[in-house]
Amino acid sequence: MKTLTIALKDTLIKFRDRNAILLMIAAPLLISFVMGAAFGGQGAAASPISGIPLIIVNADQGELGQNFAEIFAEIEVDTADGVQPLFTVTALTSKADAIEQVELGETRGAVYIPADFSAQLIGGGDPNGGTTPFDTAQGKPRETALVEVFTDPSATVSPAIIRSVASRIANGFSTVVIGNSVAVGQLTEALENADAPPSPEVIANLGNLDEILNAENARFGETEGARERIRVATALAGESEDLNLLNYFVPSMAIFFLMFSVFDGTRSILAEEQEGTLHRMMTTPTGRSEILLGKIGGTFLTGILQFVVLVVISGLVFKVAWGSAPLAMALLVLATVAAATSLGTFVASFARNANQANVIGTAVTLVSAILGGNFIDFRALPDWLVPVSKLTINRWAMEGFFNLTLGGLGLPDVLPNIAVLFGLAAGFFVLAMLLFNRRFVK
Amino acid sequence: MTDPILTAHNLEKHFGENKAVQGVSFQIARGEIYSLLGPNGAGKTTTISMLTGLLAPTHGDATIDGHSVVKNVNDVKQVIGVVPQEIALYPTISARENLTFWGRMYGLSGKRLAQRVDAALEIAGLADRATDKVDTFSGGMKRRINIAVGLLHEPKIIFMDEPTVGIDPQSRRRILDTVKELNAQGMAVLYTTHYMEEAEELSHRIGIIDHGQLIAQGTLAELTKTVGENDTIQLTLDTGEQAVTDTAASVQQLPGVAKAYGENGHMIVQAAHANAALPGILSHLAGAGVTVKALQVQEPDLEAVFLHLTGRALRD
Numbered sequence: 001m002k003t004l005t006i007a008l009k010d011t012l013i014k015f016r017d018r019n020a021i022l023l024m025i026a027a028p029l030l031i032s033f034v035m036g037a038a039f040g041g042q043g044a045a046a047s048p049i050s051g052i053p054l055i056i057v058n059a060d061q062g063e064l065g066q067n068f069a070e071i072f073a074e075i076e077v078d079t080a081d082g083v084q085p086l087f088t089v090t091a092l093t094s095k096a097d098a099i100e101q102v103e104l105g106e107t108r109g110a111v112y113i114p115a116d117f118s119a120q121l122i123g124g125g126d127p128n129g130g131t132t133p134f135d136t137a138q139g140k141p142r143e144t145a146l147v148e149v150f151t152d153p154s155a156t157v158s159p160a161i162i163r164s165v166a167s168r169i170a171n172g173f174s175t176v177v178i179g180n181s182v183a184v185g186q187l188t189e190a191l192e193n194a195d196a197p198p199s200p201e202v203i204a205n206l207g208n209l210d211e212i213l214n215a216e217n218a219r220f221g222e223t224e225g226a227r228e229r230i231r232v233a234t235a236l237a238g239e240s241e242d243l244n245l246l247n248y249f250v251p252s253m254a255i256f257f258l259m260f261s262v263f264d265g266t267r268s269i270l271a272e273e274q275e276g277t278l279h280r281m282m283t284t285p286t287g288r289s290e291i292l293l294g295k296i297g298g299t300f301l302t303g304i305l306q307f308v309v310l311v312v313i314s315g316l317v318f319k320v321a322w323g324s325a326p327l328a329m330a331l332l333v334l335a336t337v338a339a340a341t342s343l344g345t346f347v348a349s350f351a352r353n354a355n356q357a358n359v360i361g362t363a364v365t366l367v368s369a370i371l372g373g374n375f376i377d378f379r380a381l382p383d384w385l386v387p388v389s390k391l392t393i394n395r396w397a398m399e400g401f402f403n404l405t406l407g408g409l410g411l412p413d414v415l416p417n418i419a420v421l422f423g424l425a426a427g428f429f430v431l432a433m434l435l436f437n438r439r440f441v442k
Numbered sequence: 443m444t445d446p447i448l449t450a451h452n453l454e455k456h457f458g459e460n461k462a463v464q465g466v467s468f469q470i471a472r473g474e475i476y477s478l479l480g481p482n483g484a485g486k487t488t489t490i491s492m493l494t495g496l497l498a499p500t501h502g503d504a505t506i507d508g509h510s511v512v513k514n515v516n517d518v519k520q521v522i523g524v525v526p527q528e529i530a531l532y533p534t535i536s537a538r539e540n541l542t543f544w545g546r547m548y549g550l551s552g553k554r555l556a557q558r559v560d561a562a563l564e565i566a567g568l569a570d571r572a573t574d575k576v577d578t579f580s581g582g583m584k585r586r587i588n589i590a591v592g593l594l595h596e597p598k599i600i601f602m603d604e605p606t607v608g609i610d611p612q613s614r615r616r617i618l619d620t621v622k623e624l625n626a627q628g629m630a631v632l633y634t635t636h637y638m639e640e641a642e643e644l645s646h647r648i649g650i651i652d653h654g655q656l657i658a659q660g661t662l663a664e665l666t667k668t669v670g671e672n673d674t675i676q677l678t679l680d681t682g683e684q685a686v687t688d689t690a691a692s693v694q695q696l697p698g699v700a701k702a703y704g705e706n707g708h709m710i711v712q713a714a715h716a717n718a719a720l721p722g723i724l725s726h727l728a729g730a731g732v733t734v735k736a737l738q739v740q741e742p743d744l745e746a747v748f749l750h751l752t753g754r755a756l757r758d
Binding site for chain 2: 002005006009012013016017275276277279280281282283284285286287
């Protein structure tokens with residue numbers, strides 16, 4: 001109970017502080033808005049970007065590869081200058097040439113559709129078994145068709161858009177193909193099992209091919225993931241709201257400024273130690289662990305409220321789409337704030353005083369933001385920095401939020417991120433408790 | 443002393459090689475004001491920190507209302523109130539919000555919490571400013587709220603660590619009166635200060651602490667007896683050191699003068715009543731052609747006691 005009293009007191013103090021409100025709420029929204037505007041637009045309905053140079057190398061001779069490539073060229077967005085193609089697509093035949101063009105900065109990205117793309121999706125199978133998706137119609141595992149995306153490492157926003165669009169097209173595309181191939185598989189099975197010429201029922205089935213395909217598509221659509229993927233792909237083909245650049249910037253800045261405010265919150269443990277209120281609390285009949293948990297709880301509660309306010313305001317004002325998986329979003333927010341709070345508490349536990357905690361906290365925040373992708377796409381980091389990036393809270397949080405907001409994915413897709421973040425939270429928390437225990441027992 | 447509220451026995455606190463408090467023992471009776479008097483760094487705050495559970499004693503123990511600060515510190519915290527030296531409040535929330543928070547930390551809730559917050563605001567004389575943020579208050583007002591926090595749960599003994607440091611005379615007067623009122627209601631007080639006049643005005647008994655050791659304790663009368671009952675007159679003359687010694691020998695013969703001697707270039711005269719002896723002394727010096735450049739009269743007080751015990755002035 002006293003833990004909650006302390007947490008609520010800290011939350012009240014934080015939200016009464018105009019400077020803190022500026023840092024927690026106004027700054028991330030303002031900077032996101034400015035960055036969005038800097039890229040050519042900030043309106044909720046208008047996409048600030050169009051005509052992103054993109055090379056497509058379609059090595060597939062089949063129909064599906066062609067369809068996949070065409071979708072890129074067909075995507076249009078509302079811009080300040082009217083409806084424009086999202087990508088300026090150039091077709092090449094050589095993968096190596098495409099990569100070279102990307103490396104030279106002549107284009108923002110390249111998409112490579114492999115030669116066996118159609119074959120793998122429609123009729124392929126994995127004779128050796130394994131962990132690939134299982135095709136119930138074929139009675140054997142389904143091979144994965146690998147579409148490769150290459151992006152300009154010096155670009156900030158367009159790589160994320162290209163990857164996101166490719167991912168959504170692939171998700172929606174494969175779901176429809178799987179559904180249809182199952183239906184066709186059922187017909188084939190019926191024909192193969194017939195000793196005599198096709199029976200009237202089979203012929204009737206052939207006549208009802210469209211109906212069967214639709215039924216199968218609907219059945220696959222009943223699963224949450226598939227329904228989501230089909231919807232997202234449809235939205236991309238005709239609508240622009242999911243391409244609002246603020247979908248990229250707001251989560252990024254929200255995480256960045258969350259780190260600042262959380263570090264400020266945990267630093268208050270040391271500030272209270274210096275100002276005497278912590279010692280005064282310790283002269284009351286309140287356990288030291290209750291006090292510490294209350295302080296940490298206050299920071300955690302403040303962080304949650306900060307994020308919720310940012311989600312609500314950015315959704316209402318900037319029409320930022322926070323995805324369509326509220327449970328996943330809620331868990332990701334909880335995990336991110338918990339990890340950041342624990343890291344801040346850990347820093348406070350070994351800092352000599354509040355000033356030192358402030359310096360260390362600021363340094364950790366900035367380095368984490370750079371490595372974790374708050375300023376540049378973490379996938380554009382040099383190979384040797386990628387493992388380091390994975391040590392940051394920001395990277396796991398950024399990836400999770402982008403999967404939900406830009407990727408349109410659901411809970412199963414961000415569960416690893418949530419698990420890692422909660423793991424980091426637990427680890428830092430245990431370390432902080434050990435160090436604080438040594439600090440307070442004199 | 444029968445049934446003391448506090449008994450400290452051989453308390454010691456070491457920080458590495460530094461022995462901040464050494465062998466401090468004393469008792470406080472129920473309803474008594476006991477002052478720990480000593481210069482900055484003497485060990486007053488460390489002693490209070492051990493008695494309030496903030497620091498674990500290196501050696502020794504203390505019992506408060508029958509509870510050991512070593513073994514039952516949580517029980518101790520139920521019966522004590524603490525007013526720390528610094529303003530331990532949250533400046534950006536109101537006086538009432540501060541008091542409500544601290545009341546909850548003392549385990550109060552509901553109607554009793556509301557009643558005690560109102561009572562504390564009355565004690566602080568700030569009921570009309572209850573909803574104002576603490577950072578809009580003067581230093582004295584903050585001190586009063588700081589004290590009120592320590593009274594919220596009606597403790598049996600309150601520890602006040604230099605509560606008048608850095609405030610204006612009016613607020614200081616008010617705080618001293620508050621301490622007297624609380625004591626009149628039966629609350630025991632452990633009051634630390636380096637202002638001897640506060641210790642003299644408030645205390646039933648006084649402990650003098652220096653370099654972590656309690657070097658004397660007793661009532662004001664008992665302590666001043668240790669330096670005798672004479673007033674001390676310090677005269678600064680325009681003569682050399684040898685002439686001061688010679689003049690002192692002649693002054694010692696005057697009526698009303700108990701003793702006169704030279705010390706550090708000054709002439710020190712002890713007399714039962716300085717006012718009665720001074721006219722004769724000044725007349726004698728004028729007749730001898732000696733000019734008095736400065737003159738200071740000191741009655742027997744805690745300053746003199748401290749000087750007598752340590753060889754230093756309390757404010758050195």
